Amino acid sequence: MPSKLTKRLRDFLLVVAMLAGCTHWLSPSIPVLKKRTQLHMGTLVTITALAPTDNAANTAIDAGFSEIKRLEQLLSTWISTSELSLVNASAGRGPVRVSPETVAVVERSLQVAEMTNGGFNIAIGPAVDAWNVSEHQDIPSPEELDTLKALTLLSGLHLDVQSSTIFLETPGMRIDVGGIGKGYAADQAVTAMRKAGANAGVVALSGDIKAFGRLPSERKFAVGIQHPRKEGAVLAFIDLQDEAISTAGDYEKFFDRDGIRYHHILDPSTLQPARACQSVSVIAKDGIWADGLDTGVFVMGPERGMELVERLPDVEAVIVDHAGNVHISSGLRHRIRFPIESDQEGHLQ
Template identity: 35%
Template structure:
């Protein structure tokens, strides 16, 4: 019989426990990260037993990819190429880009033209950083090129513009799509509780470990204040507001949500929040309701299943869709 030294016995005694400890995952905890992308601030908070750094990197990579695909300010983006050449010759595009264009045209029809990605035909004339807006003559010329019926799609990967002066911008749908892509990535990784936001768009995955998430709607006239908090779980939220990109000119608020009919900023509302099952729809609908106005916008929302809206006008009055009031 082989005798063990005291040291050897001590190691033998504790080896199973040490192996078990090494095999156990890291202690589950909330992990969070912020970064800048797509012209705004992205933020993610999630519950995981593992180090979430690889997941954060994957989210950053996916959103950077979408920015490179959809940004009008990146010269090599697919959107920039289409704007530059689709008015001259038919362009071959990725299936992903084609599907986003098709989805945008569906919303053009659903909203009677309120959601119109060709607003960019006038929108590119605004410079919100420099506080510059086009004059009436410039707008009148640009408005002749607005109208999504000028976009011709041929499945599965072709697009052309019937009007060479037409431009598009997917700003009313791109961030919502990016959120949905990010949530799909988190689900694939097994994450069950998370909050992902990108500017005014967000999605809560699961609950907050036994209680709802509380997501705030920014006060449209105070960056530091919250207008109201909403309890949420497994739900998308998008807020469109006249405070996100704007400047004041001759006493008028010039902001980025433009009327497809006039090419000018929409007056009347300060904030529209839409809640539904996915972020791409919430994003498109919050823009659409803002353009339609409170009455027509709520009439649209009240026709759609599992969709809610909260509207704040410039006087601070709050209006809700029927499902939130019991109507």
Template identity: 30%
Template sequence: MIMFKFKVHFSLVLPQYAFFFCIFSFCTALPAHTQNRYSYAWNAMGSEFNLVFYAPHDSIAKVASDSVFKRIEYLNTILSDYLDGSETNRLSATAGSGEPFLAGPILFDILQQSVHYSKQTKGTFDVSVGPIVQLWRRALRRNYFPDSAQIHEAKQSVGYKKIRLNAKNCTVMLTQKGMRLDFGGIGKGYAADDALRILRYFGISAAFLDAGGDLTIGEAPPQKKGWEIEVSSGGKDSTAKRVLTLKNCGVATSGNTYRFMEHNGVKYSHIVDPRTGVGLTTHTRTTVIAPNGTAADALATAFSVLGIKEGKKVAKKLKSVRIWLLEQNGLEWKTANF
């Protein structure tokens, strides 16, 4: 589970004016000179969201961007584990009670997707990792290293198999007392996907959103094959990078470049393995390109935990996903389609 995220290095090559089809109540071909590039920034979910898109004029761009950021703020009130009254925290408060919690459609949907990615990745991505995340947050604030008893206790309340979902009536049950959900490894990707859906309501499809380093990409800019994205290994070797032309996908990176805890000469990553309850000591720089932002966000977390050896086995089942892994010992591996 990832507690913090780092920005992927990227560059955008965008024309100032171009052409695309804008959909209002009818599909209308618009002259090339009416298409303008707009960019907006907003702080939400503990990150900066940078939004770029093409629209025919200022008024539509302003209303569309305002709608996107209001939607992201709304999602935060549901998914945040920092806000006392969030729907996520209200669900967590019922853990171990034996009572089903009636979830709203957004919370239920992201839980369904989260469990799906947990199954795909052998539990290396797990939104029930909240108790472990909370333990390490306290440790970082108070500058101490959790002992084995504390880690063991936190682990008892972790495990995606302890999340019971009833799709018929949209109820959720957290079966173990002390369970706590944390959407830090999937929430921004999910919000970015939703943001691009909002833009499409305004007839805007050529769009790009950087959600704190998680990139969600819509249709290509006008008269372009895609958005030009530079992904880097994050290492000292400046040649370890790729410039990719992408559209309709999500891109996420994960790694230990800036945040870690050092204890007795050992560096523990900010990325925690849900299976051990401890930050990773073998660090893997991960880049994932997936069909959408939600998948990319979750899978980047998982493959950082899996590393190359385990990651190869899991990747075989993910045909539509491109993966690039670089371990601290210099070992590198990419899927054939990267």
């Protein structure tokens, strides 16, 4: 099974390959397109900027990376001094005052949880650790999962927006915004890039991508959606302008045993891997919504998940169900493109 970093690199290269093809438009009479890659938030981050000059493009990229690094210091549970780490360390003891950014991410997380009927849950970390699909490949017993249930209930998370505090009422509870924080970071990085003078660009944190503006010749940014069962292959292409896309898939962290795939996207109601989908890609105006909804829709399954998507304004989705059938939301059907050699169009739902 490919390593975690290998999979992230593969997904990242899908985006890089598309952007690399854009450089043939460059000439001294049009803006400069620059691209740079760094490692942040536990993943490869690529920032592409289109600006009037080389210096302006580099300044915008610097601004984008600086904003991502700043947010990582607040939101990462891998950093012991981060605000969320302090919240988790104080579980069962008392509330912790946090920044407006942390409040915003947790507040949106709770909203996505409500929208997806609990399919998205930032308190599910103790159960994810019990499965540990990336390392020991454990299959926890039903009894073990039952003991963890109380630690994953969002009813034990108390967010006070007015006082900017978060309190986890049960010792051992912890929250992790990894399933929504990258989308938020992409949004904020784009804002920083615009302020720094970028006319257009892309911020890509592995499978979480935010695009703004247009390329020279008024072309949008083309992004490839990873095929969930063909490593390194593109399922479909979508052109983005002032939009974000985020993908959740059972191919990112998993192991197979006795013909069953065990992966990291757990159903909070059972604490077992969600089985109804292979992958879900959500397109939205803001990365924070796309990032949170892809996991929630994955857990809900193709039928209920697509019903939710169709009710939400400015939200679209591509869902690959457990059998490999491709479901496309109504507002996306005229925009999606399949590779010429693909047979997916025969499996559309």
